[in-house]
Amino acid sequence: MRKVLIGSALVVAACLSGAGVVQAADLAAGKAKATEICAGCHGENGISEMENIPSLAGQLDQYIQWQLVYFRSGSRKNEQMQPIVEQLNNDDIRNLGAYFAQLAPASGAKDDNPDLSEKGKQAAAGRRCASCHTDSFAGTKAVARIAGQREEYLVKALHDYKSGVRSGGGQAAMADVAYPLSDEEITALAHYLAHL
Template sequence: MQSRSILTSLCLFALGSLQASAADIAAGKEKAELCTGCHGENGISQMENTPSLAAQPDQFIQWQLIFFRAGTRKNEQMQPIVEQLDNNDIRNLGAYYASLQPPEKKADDDSDLSAKGKQAAAGRRCASCHLDSYAGTKAVSRIAGQREDYLLKALRDYKSGARAGGGMAAMAEVAYSLSEEEIEALAHYLAHL
């Protein structure tokens, strides 16, 4: 427990120092070339189970990169990349992805499922963290317009406890009580916002 507290303190210190100087969006765009293969051109993923990063809040991107780099969030594809990133890279990547336009809204092919998802989102008070627009803020992710398959994966990972990182406690609590039908409805609804 003490090592977790120390790690959290180090992460908070690292994030604080990241925000101490101005980010360089152009440098972030250059560094993002490493990310394009999975997260797509202009941060819009075309790869299954891989999130779009376009228009994610700056602090959210920074936190996730810090969690990956510290090993508190694990992903085989991300680990070798984040090991190469210094604090300036993380700050610049956060600013770059936050500056991009979000993915275009997709036509909703199942309005009944979206209605169930909207009801589940209201019942779980998703907007209290992700905002009414689900665009996220500060260290809270943008979930509006995110890939549906990725939202399904993320919700299932939170429910099972497989995912850790920012918001873990809140998301685990919310996701734990979701039925599979609610997970599918939420993912569909949010992906089509």
């Protein structure tokens, strides 16, 4: 009898612990959804060729998922994104995050202004950007990859954080970092990061 009770308890425990398991992402479904709704702006394979539109290839899974949730809830606003994300369910968001995360990120373009990059490197060190975005600026967990991102998008994002237009994850930290940046520092920082 005791063996039956112990065996039953183990089965129940296994079933209960399985109830909290997160469903694995479906990369094929993520690719299909990305092709359907993302590629037009964010580019084939997640490499944007449109001004002020970020590349998503190589962006972190959690970061993508959180940004989509922020857009869907309306806490992060964007006229183009709002009608798209309203159609996404949680599985779509999970699949898109995993899909973009496994793509090779955009590589930084050849640096045509090393002096500006040096100023940007100094600004990144002075503002402690690596403390959240990591030493390689590849991001971690829900913190964005910013290395190799489109330069004009980085300028726009920093101005949006500085002015308070952009909200969502990291808003308090980014507003604190961006607010004191001069326009020259923003330009230099964006140039440096885009060419990594």
